[in-house]
Amino acid sequence: MFICSCNGLTDKDIHAAVDAGATRPQEVYAAKKCRAKCGNCVPGVVCMLRQALRDQKALTAALRNVGEMSDRGTMQAVA
Ligand code: FES
Helix, strand or coil, X not given: CEEXXXXXXXXXXXXXXXXXXXXXXHHHHHHCCCCCCCCCCHHHHHHHHHHHHHHHHHHHHHHHHHXXXXXXXXXXXXX
């Protein structure tokens, strides 16, 4: 889905930028080698960026929990 029609920035581009370490809107645009022009997309980029960062944080926490369970042998007891 296109988020920024001026630059052809998509939701997948935003997720790819977050996966590459972007945490600010400017970093999302920079990852696509562009920058906001008219600015109409900025609220959408901010919203998607926040959601992607929340998802990434939740995934990291879940993976950390799995790792801790594995370290304690809990995963072997469950399996
Ligand atoms: S729609 Fe993104 S800069 Fe215009």
